[in-house]
Amino acid sequence: MQEKADSELVRRQNRRIVLRALREKGPLARVELGRMTGLSPASITTIAAQLIAENILEEVAGNLPLAISSRRGRPMTRLRFRSNTGHVLAINISIDKISLALADLSGLIVECSASHVLTFNAKPEQFGGIVADRIAQFMAASDRDMASVNRIGIAIQGLADMNNGILLWSPAFAARNVPLAEPLKDRFKIPCWVANDANMIAEGFLSLDMAERSPDAATGRQGITATIFTGYGVGMGLIMDDKVYHGATGGASEFGHMNHIPHGAPCRCGRRGCIEAYAADYGIWRLARGRPDDDAPHDAIDSQRMAELLAAAEGGEPKVVAAFQTAGEALGFGIARLIAILNPHRIVIAGPGLSASHIIKPAILAGVADGVIEELRRNVAIEFVPFETDMILRGTIDALLRDVDGEVTAHSSAGASV
Amino acid sequence: MQEKADSELVRRQNRRIVLRALREKGPLARVELGRMTGLSPASITTIAAQLIAENILEEVAGNLPLAISSRRGRPMTRLRFRSNTGHVLAINISIDKISLALADLSGLIVECSASHVLTFNAKPEQFGGIVADRIAQFMAASDRDMASVNRIGIAIQGLADMNNGILLWSPAFAARNVPLAEPLKDRFKIPCWVANDANMIAEGFLSLDMAERSPDAATGRQGITATIFTGYGVGMGLIMDDKVYHGATGGASEFGHMNHIPHGAPCRCGRRGCIEAYAADYGIWRLARGRPDDDAPHDAIDSQRMAELLAAAEGGEPKVVAAFQTAGEALGFGIARLIAILNPHRIVIAGPGLSASHIIKPAILAGVADGVIEELRRNVAIEFVPFETDMILRGTIDALLRDVDGEVTAHSSAGASV
DNA sequence: CTTCATTATTTCGGAACTCGAAATTAAACG
């Protein structure tokens, strides 16, 4: 059942849509906010005044676009997030690497670093402390105060338990059940969560994509966009109802470890026949090189070896071409299964795994065609798009900021807070 | 982006939760409604007064449960939906059969019928008219007025396009693209929709289940319940966020036609290797009887033949046992794939397809175990429950009534309307 | 340089809700 509604709900929701519009469409004047949100100018005035009083927003002086500033009438004054009053910290951990990005409330990245860290053989009970140390160093090196950081989000490959902030399993770690959120919460006394990296890509895509409205608004039907990332692994994020869906425990959309062939090739997750076992770097490598099925699947395939494979595929070497075709088919059948279950309206596929595109794209589409009835398939837009490499950090920041918007919005108008 | 909020949203939402509570928990007094919804007694008084003025609710005289009525103090007066002021009409079409149920606003079925109708060889352009005629007859035979019917919902096996009210494909029809909603809308001038029957089972389950709260409320995480029905076919409904998810076009959760084995056994949908091709009646029959793979898959298996098969399975006939095991494995891998994508918190399985339960249940669980990583699996409750046979009509009625609640709730307090 | 036109923003009063506290109502108890 839904929650009861009262004026507090109204305030929260309207403040949130104002903040969200502002975050997505850059600095905006009150009139513009009114047009975008559907709120009256009077209400925008009130809401803006409160947000300004709370040090969340500020008016930006001058510098309007020429086309607008040379009009008659009172010029508009745009509003923007105040920088330096609050930050969020996004962290991405991948195999033996940690990246940090500090962003202000407007989403601007103000500080950024990447460094080496031993993950694979890390001790679970120590790793949280190591990350905390890195954060402390990172913040010390910046000119920002740790106290200005509202929230930390960690994006990581593998299976995250968001309720408990634990990394249940990851190809980056030999160990299981690595606690990540608690050590940081204890150390820095701020909210901290852990999420799957592919879901963070979806968060970023959600922000980018807010402009083109999903079709649900028009038809009343619910639309889903699935974002699939293929490369060192295969991940997916699901955007439903303008939110990224994380599932009951945060493990939603483990697309790469959805089974493709029952009792098939071994996967680094320990099961057999996962999509990744055919479509991820190591799966393609294994097939192309005719390695035995029980070949330890978790060794990272370096970019040089993948480049070799690509060249061989371009050259038409049959075994390699077949490997890429198998990879495409695995992805295609996975997408077909996704369509059968969720009837999404849009599927976006990206990542280095698409490099041998003239082989893999047709194989994907063929797999989709073989795997699901045409009536379901024909309404789904399947798009191949490039993602920028830092999409994970970007998405983590976006997710953190949406969190903060919700929080900022929670308490009554009682002076500065953030 | 979310919609802006205003006092109308507040009214709508609060009216809806009141109506919903009343529908699910039978007649309730104002105090009880207050406790359940979290609204103050004062607000409940106001809301109830409006709903009574609009002829939607009425006070029920006397007959309180003894335990309550023999207390001191002013006795409570319960509220209930007024009967006879409005109805919804639920229709279930299956192979060569049509069932109709007329329910009043409280959800009580006041009239009900089932009859024969030729579907499989029906002409698409004529079938809508035939259904309309049946409805007219049905209503004429009842003592209710067609004008009191607010809305019609049709539940049907196969793939429905809810946006256009068309049955895209169904095992009950040789033809494709059978228009169903438009003919009824034209004839009766009321809203009408078409939906998948398995999704209607989920609607019914949603109503039944509102008592035990889904876990999202507590944790903030999103929970999904999947309801799987296996029998003449295999269907699934997804309950997310206290709503049944229908997908972009209404084709969500075509679980039975999710691929199990690439290029596998032919399915009556025209693809190969669908779960149904192994787990539905005809799939089990085909395997158990060693029929060739290309055996026309769409002939209905009558209950007598299925009973034979069950007896043979009980008797331990190896080929038949193997067929049921294969069926269970297909279901199990399907569920494993579902878990990998959606990380649901609960999966409910039911239907006559579970009859050979000592064979099929372990096979299902083994398939799940083989198909998805333990960390994801362990948080999912998998339950085998009996559904009543009329669950489809029941769920359709529930869905229709929730629609009507939303509508009733839309306009301002301007006199009787429904 | 003044006045007008134009556009943005604020102010003000009214309307729609909810809520808490204080009546009011309707029974059982003694």
Place this chain on the structure above:
DNA sequence: CGTTTAATTTCGAGTTCCGAAATAATGAAG
């Protein structure tokens, strides 16, 4: 028949939004 108890209603206050009118800040025109 008064007292106690519990349900419901009434009343006044507190939010928040909105429309209309007022105010502010500018360019254009004379």
